[in-house]
Amino acid sequence: MSLDAPATVYDSGFDTGTARPIGDGLFTWPSDNPALLCSRCQDCGRATFPAQDSCPACCSTNVKLEELPRRGTLWTYTVQRFMPKTPYNSGETQETFQPYGVGYVELPGGVRAEGRLTENDPSKLEIGMDMEVVFYPFRREEDGSELISFAFRPVTGPGSTEGR
Amino acid sequence: MDVAIVGIGIHPFGRTPERSGMQQGAYAARAALKDAGVDFKDMQFAYGGSHSAGSAGSLVNELGLTGLPFTNVANGCATGGSSLMSAYNAIKSGEFDIGLVVGFDKHERGAFNADPKSLGIGAWYGETGLMLTTQFFAMKITKYMHDFGITSRALAKVAEKAFENGAKNPHAWRQTPIGEEEILSSMMVNDPLTKFMFCSPSEGGVALVVCRADRARQYTDKPVLIRGAALRSRRYGSFEVFAPSQALEHIGGPTVDASRSVFEMAGVGPGDIDVAQLQDTESGAEIMHMAENGFCEDGEQEHMLLNGETRIDGRLPVNTDGGCLANGEPIGASGLRQIHENVVQLRGEGGARQVLGDPKLAYSHVYGAPGISAVTILQR
Numbered sequence: 001m002s003l004d005a006p007a008t009v010y011d012s013g014f015d016t017g018t019a020r021p022i023g024d025g026l027f028t029w030p031s032d033n034p035a036l037l038c039s040r041c042q043d044c045g046r047a048t049f050p051a052q053d054s055c056p057a058c059c060s061t062n063v064k065l066e067e068l069p070r071r072g073t074l075w076t077y078t079v080q081r082f083m084p085k086t087p088y089n090s091g092e093t094q095e096t097f098q099p100y101g102v103g104y105v106e107l108p109g110g111v112r113a114e115g116r117l118t119e120n121d122p123s124k125l126e127i128g129m130d131m132e133v134v135f136y137p138f139r140r141e142e143d144g145s146e147l148i149s150f151a152f153r154p155v156t157g158p159g160s161t162e163g164r
Numbered sequence: 165m166d167v168a169i170v171g172i173g174i175h176p177f178g179r180t181p182e183r184s185g186m187q188q189g190a191y192a193a194r195a196a197l198k199d200a201g202v203d204f205k206d207m208q209f210a211y212g213g214s215h216s217a218g219s220a221g222s223l224v225n226e227l228g229l230t231g232l233p234f235t236n237v238a239n240g241c242a243t244g245g246s247s248l249m250s251a252y253n254a255i256k257s258g259e260f261d262i263g264l265v266v267g268f269d270k271h272e273r274g275a276f277n278a279d280p281k282s283l284g285i286g287a288w289y290g291e292t293g294l295m296l297t298t299q300f301f302a303m304k305i306t307k308y309m310h311d312f313g314i315t316s317r318a319l320a321k322v323a324e325k326a327f328e329n330g331a332k333n334p335h336a337w338r339q340t341p342i343g344e345e346e347i348l349s350s351m352m353v354n355d356p357l358t359k360f361m362f363c364s365p366s367e368g369g370v371a372l373v374v375c376r377a378d379r380a381r382q383y384t385d386k387p388v389l390i391r392g393a394a395l396r397s398r399r400y401g402s403f404e405v406f407a408p409s410q411a412l413e414h415i416g417g418p419t420v421d422a423s424r425s426v427f428e429m430a431g432v433g434p435g436d437i438d439v440a441q442l443q444d445t446e447s448g449a450e451i452m453h454m455a456e457n458g459f460c461e462d463g464e465q466e467h468m469l470l471n472g473e474t475r476i477d478g479r480l481p482v483n484t485d486g487g488c489l490a491n492g493e494p495i496g497a498s499g500l501r502q503i504h505e506n507v508v509q510l511r512g513e514g515g516a517r518q519v520l521g522d523p524k525l526a527y528s529h530v531y532g533a534p535g536i537s538a539v540t541i542l543q544r
Contacts (some may be wrong), residue, residue, distance in 0.1 A: 023288030038409075046400075049409035050286065050514060056401040057411065076310075077408075078302035078354045080293060085277035087290030102299050111409040114294060122355045127310050138292060149292050 019146040026050055027150055028067060034135050035067035036150060040109055047110045068110040071132045071155065076113050077103035077125050091139045101114055105131045118153040130155035132153045166385040166418045167255045168380035171200025171373030172507045175268070177366055177491040185217020185494070187381035190226040190269030192497075194372035196264070199390030200383040207373075209263040210234040211250045213243035215495035217270040217367075219386075241443070242395065243267060244499025245530045245538025251374050262375035269494030271365030281536050283406055296532065298362065300405040303356035305448025308402075309356065312463035314451060316356055320347040321469040322447035323361050323489055329476060330490025334514035337366055338490040361447040366492025370500035372507075385494070386511045390533070391525070391541040392429030395421040398535030406534045418537040419456040419529060427458065428524075430541040434458035437541075438523035440508045441502035442479060443531040446485040456484065457529050457539070465514070481519045484509060499538060502528040510544040 005018060021029045028034045036070045041055035042062040046090035083097040092098070101117030103125070118134065119125055120142040130151040167311040173195025175188040183191070189212070197204060204227045212220030213236060221234040239246040244267040251265045256342060276297060281288040289295050308314060330336035337514050342360055353417040373383070380387035398404050427433055446449035451465045452544065459480060460468060468474060474482040485491065485505040490500060506526035508514050526542045 022291060025284040026286075026288065046411065074305035076303040078299055078356075079352075080296065080299060080307060080354060081352055084293050084296055085274060087277065087279060087287065087295060088293045089291040090293065100293065102294060102303065104303065106412065109412075111412065113409045114407065116292060116294070127307065149288065 005029050018144065019137060019148050022149045023050070023145045027135065029148070035070055036107075036113060036133055038066055039063040040066040047062045049111045049113050068113065069107045071130065072105045072107040072126055074125065074131050074152075075104040076127060076130045077101055077122070078119060079120055081123050089139065101125060103131075103152060105133075116149070116151040118151050124154070165256050165540050166377035167252050167374055167390045168374065168377040169372050169390065169503070169507055170375050170383035170387055171196040171198075171202065172499065172505050173197070173199055173371045174335050175369035177368035177494065177497075177501065177505050179439055180367055183526055185214060185268050185270030186223060186226065186368060187370070188270070188367060189214065189217070189223055189266050189371070190369075191267065192369035193227055193264060193266050196373050198292060200373040202262070202373060204228045204264075205230045205396050206262060207232055207264045208260045209251070209254055210266065211237050211247040211263070212266040213237040213239070213247050213496040214267065214269050215240075215271075217268055217496070220266060220268070220496065223266065228382045239532065239536060239538075240531045240534070241493070241532025242499060242536045243447070243496050243532070243536040244501070244503070245393055245463060245489065245528070245540065247392075248372065248408045248500065248503060248540060249395050249538060250392045255374060255376055257480050261379065262373065264371060264373055265500065266369070266371040267496040267498075267500045268369035269496040270367040271494060273365070274400065277364055278404075278406070285408060287407060289408055290431075293389040294408070295406065297405050298354045298357070301446045301448055302357050304403060304452065305355060308448065308452055308462075314463065316348060317344070317363040317468050318451060318469045319356065319361055319447040320344040322444065322450045323347045323374055324370065325475055326444065326483060326486050326489035329484055330486030332476075333490070335483045336486045336490045338486065357446050362381040363445055363488035364492050368491065368494040368497045370504050372503060374498060386544075388409045388507045388510050389543045391432070391543045392426040393538070393540045394422040394425040394429065395536065395538045396425065398458050402535060404535030416456060417451060418435040418535055419531055419539070422537040422539045423454065423457045423529070426539045426541055428502050432525060432541065438479065438521065439484060439506065439519045440482050440529070441484070441487065441505055442482055442529045444483055445493065445531075446490050447489070449531070450482065450487065452529065453529060457527070476517055476519055483516050484514065486518060499528070501532065503540060503542070506542050510542060
């Protein structure tokens, strides 16, 4: 399962009727335009992802749920070249496993969020490049329902800093 | 009350199919007791840890049911450092005179597969393939190389040195030198780190006998003093393993905090250290930990490594026993292996890997999930 195949990104659409998020409260769902969710401390202003009931920066419990920006810049990255052991659960086998990119994307005013990248070619990844969050079916359960996860994709075209 | 190490014992690292992890721990404990010339029944307390090879406290079944207070320590890769720290405080407090510190482990082959739930992280993090220490190390060094001009050649030099040192260490797992080119061209695991730049989970056991410094000479004519020991967890803004997100602001990690604390405690500085054992879970970690522990500025590692300054015959020998790269990482024993090596060096018993110039001060550092560090300064 290669993440950069067009069919795997949110834009191409999938059945929102049976699809559900891979983790509770990770992103707005169901939604036509989902975003990652953070908790924002009402005392010190810092964001935490995934959202939690307290602020790790100042120990306050006065936090509110908030959407994170959908775009940011790549802070660092690597490529996962071997198939992880359990608890990795993608439906892949050793034969079908595809290496995947992993990175932290700096979401302005929010956090540096870690996620899989849609790109697994390190020569096409660069610290500082523009990235956007996408949502895609990660795994199909036995009952046929799809589990939706998030990933970050290099931004190309309008809004990209590429070629500047 | 000052604290001294008067006995050390090690079970060879690597793979020992004929012994369980706990038997390797018992082997190391008996060796340490013998080294100090004491019996297990002389031990007033014990601290010990193992991640995957059973409860360290069960060692009493093998060593003797003497009734001593045996505390199990579980602190990830910092388990050994934390055990020593606990023993240090137990004696420093005046409550005990002499005790045992022990660590052992036996892991399956392949990368560790931690359970996100045990660290308070959602199951999704593991299911989607983010719960891997190797990714963190790769991403941390990627950013560091970008910011401070470190090259892949320096990464290879760290591994080359580790295997060269391992070849001089009879209890190392990997005792065959591997050259820079072979390291660079080996299989890419997590870019930019190749197979030979990573340590692997392994097996082994280490034990120490520690006592009040004023009684140390009853047990050995070469006592080694613990001049300082510090343990820190992460603060907000540091970049740590198993973190679904990081803060936008950036501060030094627990290693920086623990290091500053231990140097202050010992009343010495990085320039006074004669030999150092720094957590080298992979090549990049050793490079970054050189700076985080105060031994150089960010970016200086490149020329230090290319000039061989951290080799056994260099200005600051680092990981003289081959480190994690040549010994593998049995979690419970790994931090204590560093202490064992520093005692060997301070006693002048390093043989082919003995550092030159009669070393007096030795430094050790471990780092573990989810962002903890334990450091120790020993003095002859």
